[in-house]
Amino acid sequence: MADPVRVRCQTCHREHLYTARALPCACGAPVAPPLVRDAPAEPVTDRTWADDWVTLRCPVCGRRDRWPRPELDCACGTVLRVPVHGDLAPTPPASPAPSHIPLPRTAAAVRPAFRTVAIRTARDVVTVAAMYLRWLGYRDVRRADRHPRSGVGLAARGIVAQVEPSVRPAGVREVECLWLRAMTESAGCAYFSLAGYEDEARVRADALGVALFVLDLAGEPQPVNSPADELIASSP
Incomplete structure (x- = not known):
C-alpha cells in the first residue's frame, strides 16, 4: 500500500x-x-x-x-x-502480460480485427462496449429493459452486459447483480469497466463465470479473466 x-x-x-x-x-x-x-x-x-x-x-x-x-x-x-509525480505523455500501450491463463481455442479466429473508437466521453464507453458485443457476433445489441443500479445495461439474444463508464472501479455487488440478471434470463454475461475492478469483484466474477473486460482510452476492450477469454472463444 x-x-x-x-x-x-x-x-x-x-x-x-x-x-x-x-x-x-x-x-x-x-x-x-x-x-x-x-x-x-x-x-x-x-x-x-x-x-x-x-x-x-x-x-x-x-x-x-x-x-x-x-x-x-x-x-x-x-x-x-492531489498533486501527482510524473504526469507522462500518453503513448501507444504495450501488450499487457495476462493476469490469467487464456484457454486454448479449438479453431482459428475468423472474425476481422476489432475497429477501435477513441473514448472521450461516457457515451463513447457505452458505444465501444456495444460495438464489441456485435463484433463477438451478438447482432441485436440494445439497451437493456432492466436498468442496473449503476452504469448502463446492454442486452442481446444470449447475453446481458453492464457498462461502467465512470472512474469508479466496479465492485462485487455490481458483478453479482449482473450475474443474477443473466441467470433469470438464461443468458451469458459480460461486464465492461473503464476504471477496472475491485479485487473482491474480480475474485467473485471468476467464481460466478462473469466475463470482465477493461476498456482503455483507445477504445480497445481487454479481457481480464478466464470467463472473458471463454466468451471470446465461444461467441457466435
Missing part, C-alpha cells in the same frame, strides 16, 4: 491524511499514483476530461495509460485534487 501524505484544504485549512488508491492495470498489477509530498492541493472548480486523468506507467508490464487523478473530499465541501 502507498504511504499516506498530508493534504491541507485551501478553503478551510483542515489537514487530511490521504492514501492513493491502487487500481488494476490490464495486466492485473495494482497501479497507484505517486503523490507529491508537501505540495498544495488544488480545489476543483471546473472539470474537464483532461484534468480528471493522469498518465502513469505500470511497474510490472510497462504499459502507460490514463488513470483517474486522485481527489479528496474535504468536510467543508471542497474537492481537492
Whole structure:
C-alpha cells in the first residue's frame, strides 16, 4: 500500500491524511499514483476530461495509460485534487502480460480485427462496449429493459452486459447483480469497466463465470479473466 501524505484544504485549512488508491492495470498489477509530498492541493472548480486523468506507467508490464487523478473530499465541501509525480505523455500501450491463463481455442479466429473508437466521453464507453458485443457476433445489441443500479445495461439474444463508464472501479455487488440478471434470463454475461475492478469483484466474477473486460482510452476492450477469454472463444 502507498504511504499516506498530508493534504491541507485551501478553503478551510483542515489537514487530511490521504492514501492513493491502487487500481488494476490490464495486466492485473495494482497501479497507484505517486503523490507529491508537501505540495498544495488544488480545489476543483471546473472539470474537464483532461484534468480528471493522469498518465502513469505500470511497474510490472510497462504499459502507460490514463488513470483517474486522485481527489479528496474535504468536510467543508471542497474537492481537492492531489498533486501527482510524473504526469507522462500518453503513448501507444504495450501488450499487457495476462493476469490469467487464456484457454486454448479449438479453431482459428475468423472474425476481422476489432475497429477501435477513441473514448472521450461516457457515451463513447457505452458505444465501444456495444460495438464489441456485435463484433463477438451478438447482432441485436440494445439497451437493456432492466436498468442496473449503476452504469448502463446492454442486452442481446444470449447475453446481458453492464457498462461502467465512470472512474469508479466496479465492485462485487455490481458483478453479482449482473450475474443474477443473466441467470433469470438464461443468458451469458459480460461486464465492461473503464476504471477496472475491485479485487473482491474480480475474485467473485471468476467464481460466478462473469466475463470482465477493461476498456482503455483507445477504445480497445481487454479481457481480464478466464470467463472473458471463454466468451471470446465461444461467441457466435
